[in-house]
Amino acid sequence: MGRHDDWDEELSKDTKQRRNNRRRRKISADQEYMNNESSEFIKSLDSSKGTGWMAEKKYKRMFTEIEEGLSGVLGDGPFEWVDRRVFDAVFDRLTLMSLYKLMKSGLIDTLDFPIARGKEAHVFHGTGETGPVAVKIFHTSNAVFKNLVQYIEGDPRFGGLKRRHRDLVDIWVRKEFRNLSRLEKWGLAVPKPLGVHKNVLVMEYLGNSTAPSPRLRDVKVIDPAAVYEELLEFLAVTWQKANMVHGDFSPYNIMWHGDRPVVIDVGQAVVQSHPKSQEFLVRDVTRLVEWANKNGLEIELAEAMYDVLEMDLSHIDLIDEEE
Numbered sequence: 546m547g548r549h550d551d552w553d554e555e556l557s558k559d560t561k562q563r564r565n566n567r568r569r570r571k572i573s574a575d576q577e578y579m580n581n582e583s584s585e586f587i588k589s590l591d592s593s594k595g596t597g598w599m600a601e602k603k604y605k606r607m608f609t610e611i612e613e614g615l616s617g618v619l620g621d622g623p624f625e626w627v628d629r630r631v632f633d634a635v636f637d638r639l640t641l642m643s644l645y646k647l648m649k650s651g652l653i654d655t656l657d658f659p660i661a662r663g664k665e666a667h668v669f670h671g672t673g674e675t676g677p678v679a680v681k682i683f684h685t686s687n688a689v690f691k692n693l694v695q696y697i698e699g700d701p702r703f704g705g706l707k708r709r710h711r712d713l714v715d716i717w718v719r720k721e722f723r724n725l726s727r728l729e730k731w732g733l734a735v736p737k738p739l740g741v742h743k744n745v746l747v748m749e750y751l752g753n754s755t756a757p758s759p760r761l762r763d764v765k766v767i768d769p770a771a772v773y774e775e776l777l778e779f780l781a782v783t784w785q786k787a788n789m790v791h792g793d794f795s796p797y798n799i800m801w802h803g804d805r806p807v808v809i810d811v812g813q814a815v816v817q818s819h820p821k822s823q824e825f826l827v828r829d830v831t832r833l834v835e836w837a838n839k840n841g842l843e844i845e846l847a848e849a850m851y852d853v854l855e856m857d858l859s860h861i862d863l864i865d866e867e868e
C-alpha cells in the first residue's frame with residue numbers, strides 16, 4: 546500500500562469535498578444519467594480480469610470523472626485496434642491514476658486518438674489547456690517481463706519485483722523528460738516537454754488536427770544538404786554543449802515538422818560519462834551519414850565525426866528559463 550498513500554489521500558480529500566458539495570446541492574438529473582451511463586462500461590469491466598478493480602467504489606468514481614476525457618480511446622472511435630485488449634494492456638490501474646492526476650492538473654483534458662503503438666509505449670493525441678499535446682504512455686508490463694514473473698513470483702527472495710519493474714519504467718520516463726528538457730535548453734529542435742507523471746509523458750504535439758507529422762524516413766526532402774547540416778549540428782550541440790548523446794538517432798526518430806527535422810525518442814540518451822557514450826555517438830553519426838548518402842549526398846563518416854567533435858559552436862548559448 547505505502548507507495549500509493551498519496552493517491553489514497555488525494556481520493557479521500559476528494560471524497561470529503563464531494564460529500565460537502567452534495568450536501569450543498571443535489572446532484573442534477575443530468576449528472577445522475579451520466580453516472581448510470583458510464584457505469585455500464587465499468588460494469589462490463591467487472592468480468593475482465595485485471596480491470597475488475599475499476600468497479601471498486603473509489604476507483605469507479607475516479608474513472609467516471611475521467612471517462613469522458615478518455616472517450617477517444619475507449620474503443621468506440623474510428624480506431625479499431627483500440628479494442629479491449631489494448632485498453633487493458635495500456636490503461637492499467639496505475640496508468641489511469643496517472644492520467645487522472647494529469648487531467649486534474651489541466652495538462653490533459655482529453656485523450657483523443659492513438660498516434661502510434663510501439664513495443665515500449667503508445668503515443669496518443671491529447672488536448673490540454675494550451676491546445677494539442679502528445680501523450681506517451683509507457684507499458685508497465687511487457688510480455689518478456691510477464692514471462693519472467695511466473696518464475697519469480699511467489700519466491701520470497703524476489704518480493705516486490707513487479708514493483709521494482711514499475712519503478713524502473715517510471716525512472717525511464719522521467720529520464721526521457723529530463724533529456725528533452727536538457728536538449729531544449731540548448732535550443733535544439735525537440736518536442737517541448739510539458740509534464741510527466743509515473744509512466745505518462747506529456748509533450749508538445751507535432752502534427753495537425755488529424756494526423757501527426759511524418760517521420761523523416763517517410764518523406765523526400767527537397768534540400769537534403771540543408772537537412773544534413775541541421776542534423777549534424779544537432780549531434781554536435783548535443784555532444785559538445787549538452788554533453789550527451791542521443792543513442793537511437795535515426796530517420797525513424799526524427800519527425801518532419803514545419804519543413805524542419807525535430808528529434809524525438811530521447812529516453813535512451815546518455816551523458817558523456819556513460820561508458821558507451823562514444824560507441825553510441827559513432828552509431829548516431831553513422832546513421833546520419835547513411836541517410837545523407839541515400840539522399841544523394843557524398844559524405845564520409847570520418848569527416849562527419851570530425852565535424853561533430855570539432856564544429857565551432859561558439860554562437861550556441863543556453864536558453865534562459867522563461868519563468
Ligand SMILES: Nc1ncnc2c1ncn2[C@@H]1O[C@H](COP(=O)(O)OP(=O)(O)O)[C@@H](O)[C@H]1O
Binds near residue numbers: 660661679752
Ligand atoms: N511529440 C509527438 N508528436 C506527434 N507524434 C509523436 C510525438 N512523439 C512521438 N510521436 C509518434 O509516436 C511514434 C513513437 O514515438 P517514439 O517516441 O519514437 O516511441 P518509441 O519508443 O515507441 O519508438 C513516433 O514515430 C511518432 O510517429
Ligand SMILES: [Mg+2]
Binds near residue numbers: 797798810
Ligand atoms: Mg521511436
